[in-house]
Amino acid sequence: MGPGRVVNIPLELRVNGDDVAEFVEPRTSLADFLRDKLQLTGTHLGCEMGVCGACLVLLDGKPVHGCLVLAVQAAGSEVQTIEGLSESGLVADLQSAFHERNALQCGYCTPGMMMTAHRLLETDPDPDRATIRRALSGNYCRCTGYEAIVDAIATTAARRRTEAAQ
Ligand code: FES
Ligand code: FES
Numbered sequence: 001m002g003p004g005r006v007v008n009i010p011l012e013l014r015v016n017g018d019d020v021a022e023f024v025e026p027r028t029s030l031a032d033f034l035r036d037k038l039q040l041t042g043t044h045l046g047c048e049m050g051v052c053g054a055c056l057v058l059l060d061g062k063p064v065h066g067c068l069v070l071a072v073q074a075a076g077s078e079v080q081t082i083e084g085l086s087e088s089g090l091v092a093d094l095q096s097a098f099h100e101r102n103a104l105q106c107g108y109c110t111p112g113m114m115m116t117a118h119r120l121l122e123t124d125p126d127p128d129r130a131t132i133r134r135a136l137s138g139n140y141c142r143c144t145g146y147e148a149i150v151d152a153i154a155t156t157a158a159r160r161r162t163e164a165a166q
Contacts, residue, residue, distance in 0.1 A: 013074050015040070016084025024071045031055040031066030033074075034081055042082035042111045046140070053139035056112040057081050063119050082111035091118050093159060097152040105143035112139050117153045125161060129154060 008023035015038060022037050029048075034040040034057065046052035048067045055066035058080040085091050094117055097103070104110045113136065120127060120135040127135070132150045141149065 009072065011072055011075055013076060014078045016080060016087070026070070026072055028071045029067050030057065030059075030064070030069040030071045030074050030079070033071035034066060034079070040081045040083050042086075044108055044111055046108065051138075051140070052109070053112040053116065054109055056115040056139070058085075058115060058119070063115055082114055085114065085118060094118065094121075094152065094156045097156045097159075098149070101148045101152040101155065103144060103148040103152040109139060109141040109143075113141070113149055117149075117156070120153070121157055121160065125157060125164075127153070127157060 006025050006027075008025055010021070011024050011033075012019070012021045014020065015034070020038065022033070024033055024037070031043050031045055031048075034043045035045070043057055043066050044054035045067060046054035048055075050065045050068045053065070056063050057066045058064075059069065059074055060077050061080075086095070091114055094114060098110065098114075103113075116135055116139050117132075120132065124131065129150055132153050133146065136146065136149065
């Protein structure tokens with residue numbers, strides 16, 4: 001092996017419920033791995049510094065910045081991306097509410113917003129607007145001014161509570 005040659009290392013994990021076995025460079029971020037190796041391009045990249053939240057995914061159920069986590073750190077774990085979350089149907093109502101309220105324009109922030117909103121409503125089914133804004137503090141949106149996003153999340157929470165009470 002020549003000097004400076006990077007050795008790919010084996011990585012096994014589960015992504016959106018599927019077993020995945022690949023070889024990766026040790027420095028590959030989880031976001032790059034998902035996008036480039038698995039073509040899960042719903043995980044967006046903005047700042048690549050852990051600031052904008054465009055790259056949020058769930059790692060063993062907890063939100064993490066895919067740009068800050070190395071792919072090898074996810075070995076043996078379960079990763080959920082926006083594609084898996086969408087296919088699960090668990091955020092169909094959130095997606096509808098975003099659409100109804102015009103809570104997206106360019107859509108670049110939307111997958112990360114959706115991950116955060118999903119996680120928030122799982123842990124707090126009745127968040128007030130200030131709580132929703134706080135939960136979104138790590139998700140940047142350059143387009144909407146946030147009000148419509150907060151509306152969509154609050155609307156979804158209210159609809160879920162109504163459904164649960166029936
Ligand atoms: S791309 Fe990861 S936080 Fe911005
Ligand atoms: S809709 Fe464009 S960044 Fe949020």
